[in-house]
Amino acid sequence: MLELKDVKTHFPVKKGLIFTKQVDTVKAVNGITLSIKQGEILGLVGESGCGKSTLSRTIMQLIPSTEGDITLEGLNLTKLPRSEVRKHRLDFQMIFQDPYASLNPRMTIFSTLAEALTQRHPNLKKNKSKLTEAVVALMERCGLNPSFMQKYPHEFSGGQRQRIAIARALAPEPKLIIADEPVSALDVSIQSQILNLLLDLRRDLNLTMIFISHDLSVVRYLADNIAVMYKGEIVEYGDSERVFNEPEHSYTKRLLDAIPHLES
């Protein structure tokens, strides 16, 4: 479904004093080769600064790659002119860590979801009852009570707001969802509800997802495969259970050792 071949995203940064013209290169993503199948959840783990966000933004075509190929359903996005690339933006949707910051506080849930739905199906704008039907279906699918559709984000709890953010990400029928630490800001009991919602959605809609987290135990719960990223590169990749139980790379072992254990 999605293939990355030797993808690099390098940033030039000025070095030294203002008058010197030295330029350094930050190799935020440095030669990543990966493939994700339809309906697969890929866990992407690594510590802060390893390049996870740059990789997601590169996949989503929000920043251009320096080198390499990104192919979505057989179409090489890196070879398309920028104007063509824009047409594929809806194919990628993101879910962020802080749903409160990512939702517009002045828009009701209905307006938020209606806007996202009409991006893919502009004709729905002309048919209010069909649009309302679609908003109701989306809310129900994400475990939200449709009778709250005229409420604003601040009237919901953190977990419910994340459900709204998930519904908004689903609305344009994306081919790939990138969830960037979507449960890190939530209470532990709410975290599992949101993780279960994502698993249900994958089962029902055959969603393809990259799930980014610094927390390997959360990733293990959800992901089919895990890619461990370190300094812009994938240092370990494999089936979740294998990576978790028999890590090969010393960095993965360090990440696993950092998971807190309850004393018996």
Ligand SMILES: Nc1ncnc2c1ncn2[C@@H]1O[C@H](COP(=O)(O)OP(=O)(O)OP(=O)(O)O)[C@@H](O)[C@H]1O
């Ligand atoms: N626009 C930019 N210009 C220069 N350097 C950048 C730019 N964006 C990111 N970087 C650098 O690239 C590296 C990777 O950053 P990135 O934000 O992708 O990491 P991350 O793993 O997502 O971290 P976090 O989990 O903290 O978000 C960092 O060293 C960062 O400072």
